[in-house]
Amino acid sequence: MAFSENVLVLRTGRFKEYDVWVRFLSPSRGILSGFAFGGCRSRRRFCGCLDSLNLVRFTVSGHSLRKKYLTLEEGTLICGFNGLKKRADKLGMAVNCLRFVQQICLEGDDSAAIYQLTLASLQTLDENLHVPAFFPLLFKAKAAFIHGYEPTLNICARCACPLEQMSRPFFLFASGHVICSSCIHKDDRTLQTGRKSLLFLDRLRVCGPEKWVNWDPEQEILQDCFRIVDSYVQYHLE
């Protein structure tokens, strides 16, 4: 598998004296790891690009039968997101988002959607002076939706009653469906959530991170988002 691609560097580490180990998100191959041999010394092949939170064009060779790892032949820095790296609060949010990507995305996954979301989120953090503290929470909700199931939030999955008419909607976190209180079975694994929270999440499904910086959701909605993301992660990943 040899390829050249723009990727997001998630983590790096020193290996032996001059080599660098790199974990990155590819838009087409999920999360991969590779070695940049001589990466600490070679300014010609890896000029300033071997750091986390960089968008880099890597030329990659390897995965032969004998070699279980990828070899990074060279890299060119496309964007270093210096605006976000200069501010501790925004850097913390970016690191938080990247950790979640590493939790949900695996090698070989179809990662086009999660890559686009992550890139757009880093650009938003980089370009906006003020980013609300709930930004990583919305990122996690959207990432879980586009990488896991595409939830259907605006209608009861069993009787097709519209969300607007439900007095007590429930979220089925195993399948990503919403059901009304009359359709609930006793062995369903559900979370009771506010209707406004589900409408908010439905809007999140279709809006990108550049829009989130102007949103001002109520505390109750954010708490519901947190519970939904948390139960999704626990159910599907732990």
Ligand SMILES: [Zn+2]
């Ligand atoms: Zn129903």
